[in-house]
Amino acid sequence: MRIMPIVAGLGLLLLPAPFASAQSGGQKAARVKVEFVDPQNYTDVGQYGTDSDRNLAALARHLESEGQRCVAEGNTLSLRVLDVDLAGRNEWWKAGYDLRVMREIDWPRIKLHYVLRDAGGAIASEGDASVDDMNYLSRSAYVRADAIRQLPYERAMLRDWFERQFCRKAY
Structure with a gap:
């Protein structure tokens, strides 16, 4: 098993992301580390090259953002992404380019391993x-507002998972 470190914007693939951003009151933000394990073997992360790199960077940013939102101050969250299968499938069309087509049978799926540590380690x-969303197409109205961002169905699916797994446990 190979862990591929990546730098966002340069090609991507792993993003250790300590959130030392400034917050009001001098509080520390949650620390989140995202690793993509063997991304070249993922089920579907987009077309190989720029598209897949861009999609992984978008997933890493979203996972980090959700972790910062949901993980209690002082805690750390490590996420190892083991597989990604994006919503829909790329299909070749008459115009000579690929188009991602969304159907009921091609729902988004992400497999991962997580470790949440308290402030003492x-x-x-x-x-x-x-994490999957078999009913992702029923979210169409819900994700429309997020459609300007990359991977709206995956983002909504992960937002719901974080809410169930980490956010509600914070209080």
């Missing part, structure tokens, strides 16, 4: 997750 929660 002890493991508070750990597990494997298979």
Whole structure:
């Protein structure tokens, strides 16, 4: 198993992301680390090259953002992304270019392993997750507002998972 480190904007693939951003009151933000394990073997992360790199960078940014929103101050969250299968499928069209077509049978799926550590470094929660959304097409109206961003269905799916897994447990 190979972990591929990547730098956002340069080609991507792993993003350790300590959130040391400035917050009001001098508080520290949650620390989030995202690793893509063997991304070249993922089920579907877009067309190889620029498209797949851009999609992985977008996923990393979103995972980091959700972690910052949901993980309690002082805790750290490590996410190892093991597989990605984006919503829809690329299909070749008459015009000579590929187009991602959304159908009921091609729902988004992401497999990952997470480790949540408390401020003292002890493991508070750990597990494997298979995050998927078989009803992703029913979100069309919901994701329309997010459609200007990359991967709106995957973003909505991950937002819901973070809400269930980490946000609600914070109080």
